[in-house]
Amino acid sequence: MTKTIYKKPELLAPAGTLEKLKTAIHYGADAVYIGGNDYGLRKRAGNFSFEDMAEGVAFAHERNAKVYVAANMITHQNDEKGAGDFFRQVRDLGIDAVIVSDPALMQICASEAPGLDIHLSTQQSAVNYETLNFWQEAGLTRCVLGREVSMQEIKEIRANTSIEIEAFIHGAMCISYSGRCTLSNHMANRDANRGGCCQSCRWHYGLFELPSLEQKIMVGAGEPGIKEPFSMSAVDMGMLDYIPEIIEAGIDSLKIEGRMKSIHYISTVVNVYRKAIDSFLEDPEHYQIKQEWSDELWKIAQRELSTGFYYDEPSEKEQLFGKRRRRPEYSFIGEVLDYDPDTAIATVQQRNNFKVGETIEFYGPGMRNHQEILDKMWDDTGEEIEVAPHAMQIVTMKVSQPVAKHDMLRKHLK
Ligand code: SF4
Numbered sequence: 001m002t003k004t005i006y007k008k009p010e011l012l013a014p015a016g017t018l019e020k021l022k023t024a025i026h027y028g029a030d031a032v033y034i035g036g037n038d039y040g041l042r043k044r045a046g047n048f049s050f051e052d053m054a055e056g057v058a059f060a061h062e063r064n065a066k067v068y069v070a071a072n073m074i075t076h077q078n079d080e081k082g083a084g085d086f087f088r089q090v091r092d093l094g095i096d097a098v099i100v101s102d103p104a105l106m107q108i109c110a111s112e113a114p115g116l117d118i119h120l121s122t123q124q125s126a127v128n129y130e131t132l133n134f135w136q137e138a139g140l141t142r143c144v145l146g147r148e149v150s151m152q153e154i155k156e157i158r159a160n161t162s163i164e165i166e167a168f169i170h171g172a173m174c175i176s177y178s179g180r181c182t183l184s185n186h187m188a189n190r191d192a193n194r195g196g197c198c199q200s201c202r203w204h205y206g207l208f209e210l211p212s213l214e215q216k217i218m219v220g221a222g223e224p225g226i227k228e229p230f231s232m233s234a235v236d237m238g239m240l241d242y243i244p245e246i247i248e249a250g251i252d253s254l255k256i257e258g259r260m261k262s263i264h265y266i267s268t269v270v271n272v273y274r275k276a277i278d279s280f281l282e283d284p285e286h287y288q289i290k291q292e293w294s295d296e297l298w299k300i301a302q303r304e305l306s307t308g309f310y311y312d313e314p315s316e317k318e319q320l321f322g323k324r325r326r327r328p329e330y331s332f333i334g335e336v337l338d339y340d341p342d343t344a345i346a347t348v349q350q351r352n353n354f355k356v357g358e359t360i361e362f363y364g365p366g367m368r369n370h371q372e373i374l375d376k377m378w379d380d381t382g383e384e385i386e387v388a389p390h391a392m393q394i395v396t397m398k399v400s401q402p403v404a405k406h407d408m409l410r411k412h413l414k
Helices: 018-026 050-062 083-092 103-112 129-137 151-159 183-188 240-248 263-282 291-297
Strands: 010-014 031-035 066-071 097-100 117-120 142-144 164-171 236-238 253-256 330-340 345-350 359-364 368-373 394-398 408-412
Touching (some): 018 263, 031 050, 129 151, 164 240, 164 263, 240 263, 240 291, 263 330, 263 408
Parallel strands (some): 010 031, 031 066, 066 097
Antiparallel strands (some): 330 408, 359 368, 359 408
């Protein structure tokens, strides 16, 4: 019997900062996407200066990982000024590709920065192979599919185009058709398609049926008589259970959403998907999803998970009309800076309050997890302490099992 050999897809992670870029790659991402200071859609995501980009590219390339820059805003007149310089600098820094939505920016990039690969942003909502072939003929090397595409459509697209395909596998969804929303523009005068979305769909509203037209206005939650706030928020996407089908469909790059997410979120999600992808490719016939992988995903803050548009149109179950139905059970508390195997002492940087006597979970790349009760710790002067209350405080602690630099610590919320 012949064994099927699958093409290994790229695992692509979000990186809002240099620290997140390094974390994502350390935990197993094959590539990361970042934003520059201009032309992106995440104005508040901690975008990269050219200096940070250079450091990020060097870090990534040393580890055979790639870095893409999102420049996917829709440009109004004059927004595109200076884009040629931007793309040239990005190319000269060694960035592997830019993710673009606006044809004006594509044209400027192609003419002013030849040699720099262009990927089509999901903002262009490419969901059929004719569209992908159009962009391939225009010189693009990859299309990020719209989140609204189904698995069946992806298979058909794959069979009819040779351009690289990138698809979302985890993270937040829009209640609107991606890239076609102006809710934030109306509610807060912040343009979602020029990097300003303030997630108005996730706010809480009061919903009324009032007798007269004049009275039919939306008022905020908390008004007298409103017990349950109303929201239009979609639940998140999570495709962990479907990794074999995703790989068999021939998707080249599996994308995790969330340039504004924390290092706790990025390290955990990348770790889990890395494990699932590698396990499947190692032995597709005996592959089985493990309960501990999905349990791990519930240790981070996220909404409930669904398969988005992959298998069916989302129903009301995929909406969060009210409060979140599931809350995170763990809190991120620190990162290991150093570990001495001779003394079994770990040096840790605090990110959230923790104290002696609490059960702490350490985790590292490859899903190396262990829990222990914190027995003793010391501050940076060597004085024994009971609590680590200060953000970024450096403490040392005795650990019962080996840990490694960049392992993370979390604690269970009671
Ligand atoms: S307001 Fe909500 S639906 Fe609209 S773009 Fe922002 S996140 Fe998406």
